[in-house]
Amino acid sequence: MLITIKYFGQIVEATQKEEESLEFSGTLVSELMEQLYKKYASLERKDFKVAQNQELVSLETQVSGKEIALLPPFAGG
Secondary structure, X not given: OEXXXXXXXXXHHHHOOOXXXXXXXXXXXXXHHHHHHHHOHHHHHOXXXXXXXXXXXXXXXXXXXXXXXXXXXXXXX
């Protein structure tokens, strides 16, 4: 399936992209992350959350949406 991956903050620095479309044949978010780690080795050293269709998900979640976002920690107060 073709999915869109959006990158934000420090993740853009690691990938040099704000967005890309990827062909993904796995089922879990963890499998997608492995694919991304192979493509962007420096991504493994970054701290971020994964969202699918604008909802935070765990690595054990099935990829069912067409949009995944990698979100760095947000500062706030």
